[in-house]
């Protein structure tokens with residue numbers, strides 16, 4: 001598929017799968033970096049799984065402390081891909097979210113939009129979700145509601161691995177609809193056959209869900225690298241979003257800063 005077609009799919013559907021985007025060398029960097037991250041969790045890390053029921057580990061801002069994540073950012077095609085998909089002239093890196101579900105982890109990542117977890121506003125906001133292991137219906141699939149980023153709604157955030165609403169957050173347009181209860185009402189697209197090197201790129205307002213890892217032996221390690229494009233501005237929230245940052249930025253102004261550096265500009 002041409003990069004023009006991939007970009008159009010991203011704009012229209014709110015997500016696109018890019019197969020074979022990264023070499024095995026690049027994927028190995030992510031795996032080595034992930035082991036380091038899990039053995040030395042930072043203060044932003046979280047553990048969601050119940051004792052004895054697998055492990056659901058998350059952490060943020062990986063390249064700031066782990067050289068392998070930095071090298072992936074510098075040497076892989078991830079920035080080019082993100083910039084071209086969004087048709088942006090520049091990219092700010094504002095987060096990298098490591099999400100590891102070990103075999104036997106019963107926690108899904110409940111239906112949600114990413115936007116209310118961020119302190120930014122705009123439409124050119126992309127997650128490059130990169131699995132480090134082959135994915136399957138057992139080890140974890142990712143589903144999207146096609147076009148939901150164009151509904152003009154923002155739903156109240158939920159705690160990703162736990163499912164309860166973040167009470168102190170703004171209610172926005174209320175809780176996300178119960179997609180599972182009436183799946184026939186929605187255009188749901190599920191990816192359950194990804195290989196290391198593939199990437200799912202999705203927009204911050206698209207509704208999505210990731211299933212538990214009920215496999216007995218397959219890890220599901222993934223990193224979501226998050227870029228903001230030309231139209232994105234800083235929007236502080238009156239509640240604590242997924243990661244507490246306090247950059248020296250002006251509400252309504254650009255993200256450019258040490259914390260959210262411009263990592264790519266159009267050639």
Ligand SMILES: O=C(O)CCC(=O)C(=O)O
Nearest residue numbers: 099109114127210222224
């Ligand atoms: O990997 C997961 O379980 C969830 C991923 C996700 O929701 C995200 O990156 O926004």
